[in-house]
Amino acid sequence: MTSRDQILRNLKKQLTAGRSLPELVIPAESNSDKIEKLKTVLVSIGGRCIHAENWPDVVSKLSHIFPSPGRWLNSIHELETLIDSVHQPDPHFLEDVTVGVMKGHFAVAENGAVWITSDQMGDRALPFICEHLALVIKESDILPTMYDAYESIGASKYDFATFIAGPSKTADIEQSLVLGAHGPKSLTLVLLSVI
Amino acid sequence: MSSSSSVEEKQLDHAARAEVFNKDEARVDWHDQTLWFIRSKRDKAAHTLPEWEALREAASRIKGHVLDNLHDYLVEFEKNAESNGIRVHWAQDAQEHNEIVHRIIQTAGINQIVKSKSMLTEECHMNDYLAARGIEVIDTDLGERIVQLAGEAPSHIVLPCIHWKKEEIGVLFNKHLGTLEGNSDPKLLTAAARADLRKHFMSSRLAITGVNFAISETGEIILCTNEGNADLGVQLADIHIACMGIEKIIPERKHLGIFLRLLARSATGQPVTTYSSHFQRPRPGQQMHIILVDNGRSKRLGSKDFRNALKCIRCGACMNTCPVYRRSGGHSYHHAVAGPIGAILAPALDMKKNADLPFASTLCGSCTYVCPVKIDIHEQLYKWRQVLVREGHVDTAKKAGVSGMNAVLSRPLLYKVAGRVGRWVMRNFPSLTNNRFNPWYKQREMPQPPSISFSHWYRENRKK
Amino acid sequence: MKVALFIPCYIDQFYPQVAIATLELLEKFGLDVSFPRRQTCCGQPMANSGFEHLTHTTNELLVKNFAGYDYVVCPSGSCTLHVKDHLHVPGEEQAVNHIRSTVMELTEFLTDVLRVERLSAVFPHKVGLHQSCHGQRGLKLSQMSELVAPPYSKPEKLLHMVKDIRLISLDRRDECCGFGGTFCVAEEAVSVKMGKDRVADHVLHGAEFITAGDMSCLMHLEGILRRQRSSTRVIHIAEILNASPL
Numbered sequence: 001m002t003s004r005d006q007i008l009r010n011l012k013k014q015l016t017a018g019r020s021l022p023e024l025v026i027p028a029e030s031n032s033d034k035i036e037k038l039k040t041v042l043v044s045i046g047g048r049c050i051h052a053e054n055w056p057d058v059v060s061k062l063s064h065i066f067p068s069p070g071r072w073l074n075s076i077h078e079l080e081t082l083i084d085s086v087h088q089p090d091p092h093f094l095e096d097v098t099v100g101v102m103k104g105h106f107a108v109a110e111n112g113a114v115w116i117t118s119d120q121m122g123d124r125a126l127p128f129i130c131e132h133l134a135l136v137i138k139e140s141d142i143l144p145t146m147y148d149a150y151e152s153i154g155a156s157k158y159d160f161a162t163f164i165a166g167p168s169k170t171a172d173i174e175q176s177l178v179l180g181a182h183g184p185k186s187l188t189l190v191l192l193s194v195i
Numbered sequence: 196m197s198s199s200s201s202v203e204e205k206q207l208d209h210a211a212r213a214e215v216f217n218k219d220e221a222r223v224d225w226h227d228q229t230l231w232f233i234r235s236k237r238d239k240a241a242h243t244l245p246e247w248e249a250l251r252e253a254a255s256r257i258k259g260h261v262l263d264n265l266h267d268y269l270v271e272f273e274k275n276a277e278s279n280g281i282r283v284h285w286a287q288d289a290q291e292h293n294e295i296v297h298r299i300i301q302t303a304g305i306n307q308i309v310k311s312k313s314m315l316t317e318e319c320h321m322n323d324y325l326a327a328r329g330i331e332v333i334d335t336d337l338g339e340r341i342v343q344l345a346g347e348a349p350s351h352i353v354l355p356c357i358h359w360k361k362e363e364i365g366v367l368f369n370k371h372l373g374t375l376e377g378n379s380d381p382k383l384l385t386a387a388a389r390a391d392l393r394k395h396f397m398s399s400r401l402a403i404t405g406v407n408f409a410i411s412e413t414g415e416i417i418l419c420t421n422e423g424n425a426d427l428g429v430q431l432a433d434i435h436i437a438c439m440g441i442e443k444i445i446p447e448r449k450h451l452g453i454f455l456r457l458l459a460r461s462a463t464g465q466p467v468t469t470y471s472s473h474f475q476r477p478r479p480g481q482q483m484h485i486i487l488v489d490n491g492r493s494k495r496l497g498s499k500d501f502r503n504a505l506k507c508i509r510c511g512a513c514m515n516t517c518p519v520y521r522r523s524g525g526h527s528y529h530h531a532v533a534g535p536i537g538a539i540l541a542p543a544l545d546m547k548k549n550a551d552l553p554f555a556s557t558l559c560g561s562c563t564y565v566c567p568v569k570i571d572i573h574e575q576l577y578k579w580r581q582v583l584v585r586e587g588h589v590d591t592a593k594k595a596g597v598s599g600m601n602a603v604l605s606r607p608l609l610y611k612v613a614g615r616v617g618r619w620v621m622r623n624f625p626s627l628t629n630n631r632f633n634p635w636y637k638q639r640e641m642p643q644p645p646s647i648s649f650s651h652w653y654r655e656n657r658k659k
Numbered sequence: 660m661k662v663a664l665f666i667p668c669y670i671d672q673f674y675p676q677v678a679i680a681t682l683e684l685l686e687k688f689g690l691d692v693s694f695p696r697r698q699t700c701c702g703q704p705m706a707n708s709g710f711e712h713l714t715h716t717t718n719e720l721l722v723k724n725f726a727g728y729d730y731v732v733c734p735s736g737s738c739t740l741h742v743k744d745h746l747h748v749p750g751e752e753q754a755v756n757h758i759r760s761t762v763m764e765l766t767e768f769l770t771d772v773l774r775v776e777r778l779s780a781v782f783p784h785k786v787g788l789h790q791s792c793h794g795q796r797g798l799k800l801s802q803m804s805e806l807v808a809p810p811y812s813k814p815e816k817l818l819h820m821v822k823d824i825r826l827i828s829l830d831r832r833d834e835c836c837g838f839g840g841t842f843c844v845a846e847e848a849v850s851v852k853m854g855k856d857r858v859a860d861h862v863l864h865g866a867e868f869i870t871a872g873d874m875s876c877l878m879h880l881e882g883i884l885r886r887q888r889s890s891t892r893v894i895h896i897a898e899i900l901n902a903s904p905l
Contacts, residue, residue, distance in 0.1 A: 003489075004285035007441065010493035011266035019263050021446060022256040024453065041466060091431055092397060110456075111466035124478055125430035128423045128470075146467070150452035155413075159476040163455075165467050168423040172338035172354065174361045175229055176381035181337060182389060182396070183423030183470075214848040223852060231831070238804060247807035516805065518835045522852045555846060557839025557853075558707065560796035564805035577707065584709030593845075597710045604668065604700040605716035614672045634847040639854070639882030642673045649671045649678035653694050657682075 024147070034109040034142045035191070042112035045166035046179050047187040051139070055079060058190050062099065062134055065188060070098025075122030076136065086122030094123060100130030100184075104164075106141035107189060108149050113163035114189060115149060117156075124160050128168075133184040135164065139191040208551035213523035226358060227521040233354070234515040236464025237565065243466075244456070253453050255569035258506035261444055262496060268411040268444045269487065275414025276485055279476045284486045289319035292488045296321060296403065296436060299484060300330055303434055305401050309392075311418070311425035312336040313405025314352050314509055315438045315488060317531040318544075321403075332403070333395045335424040337388050344371045350525025352532055353462045353511035358524050392424070402428035406439035406485070407508070408454060412447045415475035416485065419458060419468040426472050434482045437474070441487050442505040454508065457567035461510040495543050500578045504539050506568040513562035513572055519555055528552060535562035539575040542583065550588035553579035611650060618644035663693050663725050665733040665742075665762065667874070668700040674874050680901040681734040681765055687901075688773055692732075695724035703741040707840040711745065718748050726754040730772065731762040734897045736794020736872045739764040743798075764798055765897055766872055770813045775820070781904040783823035787866035788815060788896075789857065789880070790833040791873035800872065804833050814872055814896055821899055827864040834860075838879040854883045861891060868894045 001009075039049045050065075052058040055078045073094070074083035083101060088094060102121055104114035114135045118124050127133055143149050149163075168183030179185055207215075217223055241247045261268055273283045286292035292315075300308060308325075310316065310332050322332045322343075334343040338355035342348065344367055349355030356364070365379035374387045404425045408417040416437050418425045429435045445454065451471075459465040477483035496502050514520045514534030525533035530541040530549060538556065541549035553576045562572040583589060603613045621628055621644040629636050662685065666678045685692045701721060702714030721742065725731045733739045742762045748755050769775045794800040794814075801812030818826055837843070837853025844850075858880055861869045869884075869891060871877050877893040884891055 002285070003287045003291060006287055007285055007487070007489045007493055008266055008270065010489070011269065011441075011496065014262075014493065014496040015266050016263040019256065019260045021260050022253050024253060024449070045465065045469075095393075095397060108467075113467050113471065123430075125427070128426040128430060145452075146456050147452040150449040153448065155448070157475075158473070159478070160472070160474055162426065162470055162472040163467065165469050165471075167469070168421070169469055170337045170385060170422050171463070172336070172341065172356055173359075173364055173381040173384055175232065175354075175357075176361070178382050178385040180389065181385060181422035181424070182335070182392060182427050210846045210848070213846060217848040217852055220852070227856070241807050245807070518837065518853050519846070519849050522849050522856075554709075554842070555849075557792070557835050557837060557842050557850075559792035559835035559839070561792075561803075561805055561835070564796060564803055580707070580709035581711050585712065589709060593708070594710075597705050597708050597841075598713065601705050601710065601713045601717070604702070604704075605720065607697040607699055607720065610668070610699045614668075618672060634844040635882065637847060638851040638886060639879065640885035641882065642878055644673060645675055647675065649666055649675035650694075650696065652675050652679060653682075653696075657694070 034144060035139070037109040038107055038112060038142055041110065042166065042189060045112050046169060046177070047112055047166040047189060049189045049191065051191050051193065053193050056082070058136055058192065059083065061190065062101065062188065066099050066132060071096055072099045072101065073097045073122070073126065073130065074101040075120060075126065076101060076103050086126060088123065091123050091125035091129065094125055094129045097126065097130040099132045099134060100126045101134045101136065102127065104135045104137045106143055106149070106152060107137055108143050108146055108163070110145045111165055113165035115153065115163055116161065117158040118160040119158070127162070127164060128183045130184055132186045132188070133164070133167070134188040134190060136190040136192055139193055209523065209527050209529070209555040210551070212527035212529070213555070216524045216527055217522065223522050226524060229357060230515045230521045233463060237461055237512055237515065240460035240464040240466065250453055250457055251567055251569055254457055254567055255506060257445060257450050257453065258568050259503070261446060262442070262502055262505055265441065265444065265496065268446060269441060272409055272411040272414055272444055275412070277414070279414045281414065281477065281483045281485055284484060286486055286488045286490070288490050292319045292438065292486055292490070293321050293324040295486050296438070297325060297328060297330070299434065299436060300325070300401060303401060305330070307331045307333065307399060308401040308403060309333050309335050309395050309399040309428040309432070310403040311405065311420060311428055312339055313403065313438050314532060315405055315440055316403065317349065318490065319488070333392070333399070335392050335395070335428055336420070336422060337385060340388060340392065341367065348526070348531065350533060351511060351514055352509050358526070396427050396431050399428065400432055401434040401436070402432040403436045403438065404429060406437050406443050407458070408445050408451060409439055409443050410448050411444050413475060415473050417451060418472045418474065419455070419470065421469045423470050426470055429474070430478070433480070434484070435474070435477065436484045436486065438486045438488065441489055441492050458508055458510055461512040461565065461567040491544055501539065501543060501575055503570050504536070504575060506570050507536055508568055510567055512565040512567065516561045516565045518559065518561070519557065523555070528555070535572045535576070536570070539572060539579060542579050546583065546586060546588055550583045553583060611648070614648055622646070660690060660730065661693070661728045662690050663695055663728040663731045665698065665725065665731045665738070666694070667733065667735045667738045669878065670734065670874050673878070674895065677734055677874055677895040677897055680895065680897040684897055684901040685732065687779070688775070693728070698724045701738040701741045702745070703738060704840055706741065706745055715748070718746055721746060722748050722751050722754050722758065725758050729761065730768060731758060732765055732768045733762065734765045734872070734895065735874065736764045736791050736798050736800060737875060740793040740797035764794055764800065764872060766814045766817055767798065767800055770816055775817065778817065778820040778900055780820070780900050780902045781822040782899045782902045784867045785825045785827055785865050786818070786868045786870055786899065787827045787829060787861035787864060788818065789836060789861070789869055789871040789876055791871045791876045792835050794872045795833055817900055818896070821902070824899070827861070827866050829860045829864060831860055836876045836880055838876050843879055850879070851883065854879050858883050858887070858889070858891070862889065866891055868892055870894050870896050870899055872896050
């Protein structure tokens with residue numbers, strides 16, 4: 001008998017009818033101050049939140065934040081002519097990327113997390129390997145809580161997806177917060193007024 | 196560092212190790228206050244959600260439902276994961292788990308791998324197993340890397356080096372990473388570790404991770420980290436091995452909307468971890484393996500009293516709140532998972548070796564009420580004590596003491612006489628109790644015995 | 660109303676004044692209080708050490724002593740909780756269930772059954788209230804800091820009725836003192852450290868007295884205070900609620 005069969009046989013004995021899945025009834029959060037809440041939370045977790053009027057404005061605002069030269073890489077179709085796009089077949093060539101720019105689907109006001117799927121990343125490694133990460137979402141794409149987030153994600157298909165809330169961080173040394181543990185040292189969320 | 200893995204220390208029980216830890220009172224204060232600070236952050240984070248208790252209830256019930264139907268959910272998960280192109284393995288115990296990992300590594304012809312935090316691989320002592328076979332495992336979580344360089348085990352499941360001071364880490368990094376002598380700034384130390392570990396990320400072809408949640412409905416796994424080490428490791432590797440206990444399953448993706456709201460708030464007081472990554476399919480050309488490990492879990496599922504311990508989502512809140520953990524340190528529990536949850540998990544794995552752990556508690560109950568999945572931890576500690584005594588895992592002196600106490604308390608007349616005699620002795624011959632053989636008296640005065648008991652007073656003052 | 664007084668063994672032996680205060684306090688409300696004479700112990704010291712199987716005799720004694728009352732009142736949350744959760748006597752289920760559902764810790768009996776709104780007590784001192792864990796988290800005598808739920812406190816409500824008392828606030832309002840039954844000797848180092856830290860919190864905030872619903876916590880804290888030659892003293896809550904004007 002394989003280990004699989006053995007484990008499943010042991011578990012079969014423990015199958016219990018009874019406790020059903022609970023209905024998830026979570027009180028709705030107010031929608032009114034989502035942007036303010038998102039900004040406050042994002043700052044509190046070491047991120048920053050800016051506004052941009054249009055795509056060129058995204059680049060100009062980001063250039064203002066990251067003035068020093070370096071390798072910028074982008075996976076946003078609308079920015080193709082403004083920033084280099086991801087073309088490398090091997091993520092190891094992304095190690096020297098200074099600023100990575102990509103779209104997210106939406107942000108979550110309660111925790112500052114932005115939902116990104118692999119089709120938006122150019123390369124799956126980019127959001128983790130670049131020194132600074134900029135995520136762009138429509139200003140209208142802010143959801144109150146993670147509960148709403150999963151309602152919105154639903155049964156959608158992706159290969160890889162992640163919530164990113166602020167820059168990579170650690171407090172492993174005496175609980176002192178340090179940004180940029182392994183991944184990006186900063187995270188900028190760009191709220192786009194018009195797309 | 197105070198802790199070494201010498202043979203004698205391995206034989207010390209929790210109380211003895213705690214006594215060693217308490218030799219440096221200032222350090223105990225520091226350890227206690229650091230963890231209390233995290234408990235306070237957890238309180239603050241929980242209080243931002245008026246629906247907190249409803250979330251705990253929902254999470255507990257979802258996990259309860261999973262435990263009732265684990266067989267079916269695992270079969271569904273396996274089917275969905277495999278159709279996503281993930282190879283699923285099953286391991287009955289730690290040994291089999293380690294063998295599977297080793298086989299995959301060997302087949303790929305690799306001798307160095309990166310690993311992000313996985314308490315399961317700690318439970319299986321995987322690093323030692325692989326090291327003995329010439330494979331170097333680089334722990335990439337900063338805290339885990341620190342204890343790894345020091346040759347120690349993590350002392351906390353979320354905060355592996357919470358017992359280390361920055362000055363000591365400075366000395367450690369000076370030795371291993373060549374940082375400047377006397378440098379103990381957390382920023383500089385973190386930067387040094389980042390630079391060193393980046394090299395390992397870039398060169399490693401295989402990444403091992405744990406699993407926070409596995410979704411039956413979609414066959415995907417979810418990994419939560421703050422550092423991004425799991426993501427960086429996996430995305431740069433040709434092979435990803437994810438190791439999980441079979442209890443990590445949750446039914447549907449939408450249930451993450453409950454668990455991710457609870458996990459980081461309970462663990463560190465953050466609203467969510469920096470990364471909550473959903474791995475559904477390997478990258479083109481990448482291999483992805485999931486190892487489903489039983490290691491005693493299916494057996495525990497059959498125990499009505501202890502099965503709820505399998506609801507644990509490894510947030511560590513019970514450790515941060517535990518007044519005993521804070522003042523005895525994680526290593527005093529001599530088990531991969533320390534603290535209250537460790538004290539109810541460990542005896543299920545090895546009753547003899549861990550018989551002391553359920554007694555390392557005052558049964559104050561704080562753990563049960565911070566637990567985001569409402570595990571009745573302190574009640575299980577009580578129940579484990581009964582099991583351990585019944586199975587003969589308690590020393591004879593204690594057995595004799597309790598039996599003697601019980602003999603007196605079971606006989607009203609004897610109780611009265613013994614009380615009177617005892618108090619008389621304490622009053623007239625205090626040195627019989629006030630001596631170094633009495634652990635109470637070591638740092639506390641004995642109660643001052645009155646000349647008469649309440650029963651006596653009552654007889655003289657109330658006519659009944 | 661037939662009320663029986665259940666006095667924990669260590670109070671009977673070491674702190675008769677606590678039992679006397681409890682009795683006098685209940686009598687002030689016109690209750691006819693009985694004290695069953697053959698009572699000894701609830702069995703908790705054995706059970707918490709893992710020897711619940713030895714407690715059948717103490718359980719039988721408890722049922723014999725306390726069957727047939729409307730309420731069993733006890734000046735200890737810990738002993739009350741133990742009876743509520745663990746009293747078993749095969750063949751005596753009815754009596755056992757009755758006792759388990761009517762055994763009450765003193766302060767909850769005062770607030771919930773007698774619905775006390777006024778007390779004649781006077782206690783002109785700065786007092787720190789130690790929340791004994793079994794009373795708080797077990798019997799829910801007051802809201803615990805772990806839960807996101809509205810605050811309340813039965814013992815505090817009563818203490819606020821005492822004239823001239825000044826209740827201090829603490830840095831950690833409901834941390835365990837470290838007594839823990841046999842834990843206090845089996846884990847001596849941690850137990851004492853926990854006790855020292857509790858004492859320090861009260862002393863820091865100027866407590867002249869530390870009070871609690873459980874004398875066992877106070878016995879432990881008293882041992883530490885006396886070893887430190889501290890001027891802060893311990894006093895059971897029954898003694899404050901029964902304190903007469905000087």
